[in-house]
Amino acid sequence: MKRVNAVVIGAGAGGGIVAKELSMAGLSVVLLERGKWYTPYDCRKDDLRNQRTAVLGNAFGPEDHGNPRVWVDPAGAEHIALPSDGIYQNNAACVGGGTFSYGAMAWRYLPQDFRMKSTYGRPEGSSLEDWPIGYDDLEPFYEKAEYEIGISGDYSGTPFHGPRRRPLPMPPLPPNREFEILEPAAKRLGLHPFHIPMARNAVPYNGRGSCMRCRWCVGFACEVDAKNGSQNTVIPTALSTGNCELRTKCMVKEILTDNGGSARGVAYFDADGHLQEQPSDIVVVSACAIESARLLLNSKSRLFPNGMGNRYDQVGRNLQGHHYTGAVGYFDFDTYDDIGPGASIAVTDYNHGTPGLCGGGLLANEFIRLPIQMIDRMPSDTPRWGLGHKRAMRDFYKRNIVVMGPTQQIPAADARVTLDSTVRDKWGLPVARISGNVHPHTFEIGKKQADRAAAWLKETGAVSISRFAGKGVLVSAGQHQAGTCRMGDDPRSSVVNKQCQIHDVDNVFVIDSSVHVTNGGFNPALTIMAIAYYASEALLRNWKGTQFRS
Amino acid sequence: MLTRRRFVTASAIAGAGLAAGCAARKNSAWEFLSEKDARTLTAICDQIIPADDFPSASQAGVLTYVDRQLVRHFQRFQKAYIKGLNHANLLSRKRFSLDLAEATPQQKLQIVSAIEQQNPEFFELVRSHTLQGYYGSPRHGGNREGVSWRMLGLSEPPIRGSAQYDLASGSRP
Numbered sequence: 223m224k225r226v227n228a229v230v231i232g233a234g235a236g237g238g239i240v241a242k243e244l245s246m247a248g249l250s251v252v253l254l255e256r257g258k259w260y261t262p263y264d265c266r267k268d269d270l271r272n273q274r275t276a277v278l279g280n281a282f283g284p285e286d287h288g289n290p291r292v293w294v295d296p297a298g299a300e301h302i303a304l305p306s307d308g309i310y311q312n313n314a315a316c317v318g319g320g321t322f323s324y325g326a327m328a329w330r331y332l333p334q335d336f337r338m339k340s341t342y343g344r345p346e347g348s349s350l351e352d353w354p355i356g357y358d359d360l361e362p363f364y365e366k367a368e369y370e371i372g373i374s375g376d377y378s379g380t381p382f383h384g385p386r387r388r389p390l391p392m393p394p395l396p397p398n399r400e401f402e403i404l405e406p407a408a409k410r411l412g413l414h415p416f417h418i419p420m421a422r423n424a425v426p427y428n429g430r431g432s433c434m435r436c437r438w439c440v441g442f443a444c445e446v447d448a449k450n451g452s453q454n455t456v457i458p459t460a461l462s463t464g465n466c467e468l469r470t471k472c473m474v475k476e477i478l479t480d481n482g483g484s485a486r487g488v489a490y491f492d493a494d495g496h497l498q499e500q501p502s503d504i505v506v507v508s509a510c511a512i513e514s515a516r517l518l519l520n521s522k523s524r525l526f527p528n529g530m531g532n533r534y535d536q537v538g539r540n541l542q543g544h545h546y547t548g549a550v551g552y553f554d555f556d557t558y559d560d561i562g563p564g565a566s567i568a569v570t571d572y573n574h575g576t577p578g579l580c581g582g583g584l585l586a587n588e589f590i591r592l593p594i595q596m597i598d599r600m601p602s603d604t605p606r607w608g609l610g611h612k613r614a615m616r617d618f619y620k621r622n623i624v625v626m627g628p629t630q631q632i633p634a635a636d637a638r639v640t641l642d643s644t645v646r647d648k649w650g651l652p653v654a655r656i657s658g659n660v661h662p663h664t665f666e667i668g669k670k671q672a673d674r675a676a677a678w679l680k681e682t683g684a685v686s687i688s689r690f691a692g693k694g695v696l697v698s699a700g701q702h703q704a705g706t707c708r709m710g711d712d713p714r715s716s717v718v719n720k721q722c723q724i725h726d727v728d729n730v731f732v733i734d735s736s737v738h739v740t741n742g743g744f745n746p747a748l749t750i751m752a753i754a755y756y757a758s759e760a761l762l763r764n765w766k767g768t769q770f771r772s
Numbered sequence: 773m774l775t776r777r778r779f780v781t782a783s784a785i786a787g788a789g790l791a792a793g794c795a796a797r798k799n800s801a802w803e804f805l806s807e808k809d810a811r812t813l814t815a816i817c818d819q820i821i822p823a824d825d826f827p828s829a830s831q832a833g834v835l836t837y838v839d840r841q842l843v844r845h846f847q848r849f850q851k852a853y854i855k856g857l858n859h860a861n862l863l864s865r866k867r868f869s870l871d872l873a874e875a876t877p878q879q880k881l882q883i884v885s886a887i888e889q890q891n892p893e894f895f896e897l898v899r900s901h902t903l904q905g906y907y908g909s910p911r912h913g914g915n916r917e918g919v920s921w922r923m924l925g926l927s928e929p930p931i932r933g934s935a936q937y938d939l940a941s942g943s944r945p
């Protein structure tokens with residue numbers, strides 16, 4: 223196969239942006255994606271088969287057949303996990319990665335989120351650390367992501383955000399009923415509610431129309447293509463340069479190394495299952511936290527017997543996501559208005575600054591709940607089945623508001639991805655084995671956040687409230703998985719440097735959620751995108767002709 | 773509106789045809805269940821979601837949902853169903869000398885409560901499949917014609933672009 227300048231592995235949030243930036247700069251790029259390219263035409267609103275309620279499987283990959291993982295529970299027992307099981311910790315596998323079907327909340331992390339250890343100290347037993355870069359380094363790239371991907375929203379209601387040079391490119395969608403109920407209550411509590419920033423067209427933008435506010439958004443494709451991911455923004459731009467070739471249904475097996483310890487390309491299984499080699503000057507790994515770690519660990523060679531970038535046993539460690547907690551309020555009037563996407567209002571007052579707690583998280587109202595999502599979220603005195611349950615569904619389905627949020631997890635080094643020694647996927651590759659847990663302090667913060675959600679709902683006049691504080695025994699690394707190839711200055715405690723370059727291999731980069739040192743109290747996609755722009759710029763600055771030298 | 777409803781009905785019929793075509797277990801109209809299994813499962817499902825002015829689980833097609841998936845996505849639960857349904861009949865015969873399907877509504881309720889206590893793993897499986905079938909998408913055979921969604925007051929079929937209409941002034945779905 224013809225040698226190219228760069229192979230990018232994974233056409234998701236990070237990989238899509240890298241492919242665009244490199245091909246715009248004139249590099250030849252091959253973008254390899256294990257999943258398919260779906261379009262709005264493939265949009266099927268199926269409550270039982272989508273990326274969020276995957277009762278009958280994931281709509282946008284991976285499929286249940288041939289893609290297992292192993293999960294080790296807190297007692298040490300091993301379980302085979304299928305992609306549609308919660309314990310699998312799935313995100314997605316398709317062009318666009320998670321951004322094809324995501325909820326599209328598009329947050330910037332706060333300046334403190336990059337300095338967690340300096341701000342709070344390191345809790346005993348945790349691996350809490352500062353990022354080697356700060357909010358200021360990323361600010362221009364956050365802005366670039368907001369304008370190129372297309373974000374709507376309005377930060378003017380809150381002082382709790384980092385400095386920004388420009389407002390968002392689109393106004394927010396008009397408020398829905400939940401916004402109107404929650405906003406005055408938050409203000410009475412002295413909070414600073416505002417419109418959630420969203421990668422969703424509130425007005426026509428980027429040549430596509432605006433959101434028509436349907437019932438099925440998070441977990442689904444958008445039939446009017448108003449939701450902005452890498453598949454309808456940067457990836458088409460990359461392809462239009464003529465320098466980028468996207469190959470779908472291609473599963474990368476390993477990164478190949480030459481005798482000098484540099485990467486010489488990748489080996490992958492093509493759509494027909496044939497093993498191919500693609501030689502390249504640079505390899506960029508953007509397969510999302512769990513699969514990027516697995517790919518590096520599977521890339522063994524004489525010089526790297528324990529996998530690439532893994533000299534100090536750091537690849538796969540510090541796996542984290544978000545610990546979701548919150549509360550449901552039940553009302554004696556209709557709160558439901560059938561105006562999607564549903565999530566509309568947030569407060570970030572609680573992300574930092576609570577004495578005794580290392581951080582916190584945003585609180586926001588939840589996306590439109592499908593009926594099956596409310597089955598187990600009825601008032602606590604509801605019978606679990608029988609006429610009582612059926613009546614409660616009728617009484618409360620349209621009369622509830624869920625406020626919740628992603629509690630920032632306190633990372634631990636033994637929450638990790640390794641390779642399983644026996645279980646293989648359909649290509650014969652060792653699968654990811656997920657074990658360990660985040661630091662227990664996470665669950666204390668989560669409990670406090672649930673209390674705060676309940677207090678906000680109480681102020682709205684909810685007649686009853688039930689809290690949920692998640693499971694304290696699980697690392698929850700699914701859609702928001704991060705941290706497995708930590709960014710840092712010290713090769714002994716991190717995998718990549720601040721340019722996302724693997725410490726001991728000059729021409730291999732990890733550019734996706736894996737590099738997050740900590741994961742903020744926010745959904746991560748916009749930060750992944752900002753880092754992808756930032757790291758691409760650094761890469762191009764150091765790129766000399768057809769050879770890469772750092 | 774009509775088009776969509778007709779489509780749902782049409783696909784329900786197509787599904788039924790398929791089921792009859794590949795009846796796996798002798799003399800059964802179902803893909804996986806035997807006729808007797810189906811009667812027992814009906815008795816359990818209809819305690820989980822009984823009829824009132826809206827249909828019960830089985831009336832809304834939950835058995836079709838479960839049966840279809842038992843040879844598709846729920847294949848790994850086949851054994852659990854066979855064992856669980858037999859156990860349900862055993863309990864019923866022991867207590868009332870009747871198969872569960874023949875018991876009175878009051879007796880069925882007692883047996884289903886007993887299953888919840890004694891065989892919680894099976895009970896949770898059936899409970900979640902029943903609720904999914906009833907409240908999930910009609911295309912999978914349960915929630916026939918979106919009946920549970922209409923029960924909850926959702927417009928079915930949904931009004932596309934509803935934000936463009938002033939629903940407050942007219943008839944709210």
Ligand SMILES: Cc1cc2nc3c(=O)[nH]c(=O)nc-3n(C[C@H](O)[C@H](O)[C@H](O)COP(=O)(O)OP(=O)(O)OC[C@H]3O[C@@H](n4cnc5c(N)ncnc54)[C@H](O)[C@@H]3O)c2cc1C
Pocket residue numbers: 231232233234235236237254255256257273274312313314315316317318319320321323324325326327328329440441442472473474475508509510511513514517701702703733734735736745746747748750
């Ligand atoms: C239903 C849902 C809702 C979400 N909501 C939000 C939200 O509101 N806000 C937010 O910020 N985030 C949200 N997320 C999370 C967000 O989508 C992810 O954080 C983000 O997509 C991760 O970006 P990434 O670049 O790390 O990886 P991904 O976007 O996951 O891309 C990785 C890609 O690599 C491919 N790949 C993996 N291994 C290989 C291999 N060996 N060979 C070839 N290809 C490979 C995968 O198929 C995948 O397409 C949501 C996700 C989901 C699924």
Ligand code: SF4
Pocket residue numbers: 422423432433434435436437438439440442443444445446447448449562563
């Ligand atoms: S709510 Fe808007 S962005 Fe989301 S799927 Fe519906 S139309 Fe698309």
